[in-house]
Amino acid sequence: MAAPMTDAHRRFLQILMSNGITEGSEARKLHQHCCEIDKVYYAHDKLDDFISTINSHLQPLFMQIRKGFSEDDGRAHYVVVNLVETEVTRMASDYTELELELFRRIMDLIILSENGFASSTDILNLADQLKTKKMKKKEAEQVLKVFVEDKWLSEKNGEYTLHTRCIVDMEQYILSHYQDVxxxxxxxxxxxxxxxxxxxxxxxxxxxxxxxxxxxxxxxxxxxxxxxxxxxxxxxxxxxx
Ligand SMILES: [Zn+2]
Ligand SMILES: [Zn+2]
Known part of the structure; x- marks a missing residue:
């Protein structure tokens, strides 16, 4: 039997879900904060146990708090992952069909590239090649900004790569969908x-x-x-x- 969820576990999970992605030291602070507020036993080195208790309760819902590492600095991050939707459709409630098509095309560019980056020029050139409907460059620029704000992409000197959130969330999808590359x-x-x-x-x-x-x-x-x-x-x- 899994240990029961307390209010502290529920609070922690809720905040993680609304964050989208939570950096490791942030998660440790949050762990302490939630335990203190809800007067639940706290030990600073028990974050992994705390999370695995939550995960055992999330399992029947096909959800999981997953730990991944930043490709830039190797720091740990936590993301609440939905195990049922393994495709970009998990973003569907937040974006239009056209925006999702653009995102898929950007993913293609990044994953098929040598170094894991796509330039803004190459991305904006996709705008009038979309099948759903053409997108104006201005509009594409705006959507690109939102993808960065929502932490699906990250930007470095005008070049774009997948954000850690996206990599942790979609790792299985990417590995199966882009099997050969x-x-x-x-x-x-x-x-x-x-x-x-x-x-x-x-x-x-x-x-x-x-x-x-x-x-x-x-x-x-x-x-x-x-x-x-x-x-x-x-x-x-x-x-x-
Ligand atoms: Zn590695
Ligand atoms: Zn070698």
């Missing part, structure tokens, strides 16, 4: 959108995984084929350098 990280085995790829054997690694893996090594070599790792590895401090 979606890459998995050789180190942590999760979906890798922004990644470095070995020039010799083609394995992919997330940047935070690259940093962790090469830390303290004299020379960066591919963990699979042992060839020299030719990508830049910023933030890696190596012995003797």
């Amino acid at each position: 979606a890459r998995k990280c050789y180190i942590c085995h999760s979906l890798a959108i922004q990644s470095q790829v070995c020039e010799s054997c083609g394995i992919a690694m997330h940047l935070p995984c690259v940093r962790k893996y090469f830390r303290g090594q004299t020379e960066p070599r591919c963990p699979k084929c042992n060839e020299f790792w030719s990508c830049d590895t910023p933030g890696v401090s190596r012995m003797g350098s």
Whole structure:
């Protein structure tokens, strides 16, 4: 039998759902806050247990609080995921059919790209190729902004990639829908959108995984084929350098 849900669990879940995505340290603070308000036993190192209690009650509803990691800095994040809707339709209540088509096309661009990014120019060029109906560039610009605000996309210097929220939420969908092109990280085995790829054997690694893996090594070599790792590895401090 799973431990019963308390008001603290329910409060925590509600806030997580309305946040869309919650960063790890934020979730720890929230855990403490909810337990204090509802006068429930609190231990700072018991967040995982607290969440797994919630998850056991969410299971019959085909929902789950899932933990994932930012591809930029490797920090943990939590997202409430709906296990039934495995497609972009989970966004359907918030967007029009036309906007969803644009989102799918943007996902194609990002996932089929070399580095996990699509430029705003390429994205805006999609606007008049949509099948549902053409979209004005101005309108597409506006929708793009909303995708970023809603944390489905994130933007860096005019280039767009999938937000951590989107990756955690849609990982299974992306892995099955883009079976032949979606890459998995050789180190942590999760979906890798922004990644470095070995020039010799083609394995992919997330940047935070690259940093962790090469830390303290004299020379960066591919963990699979042992060839020299030719990508830049910023933030890696190596012995003797
Ligand atoms: Zn990884
Ligand atoms: Zn290799």
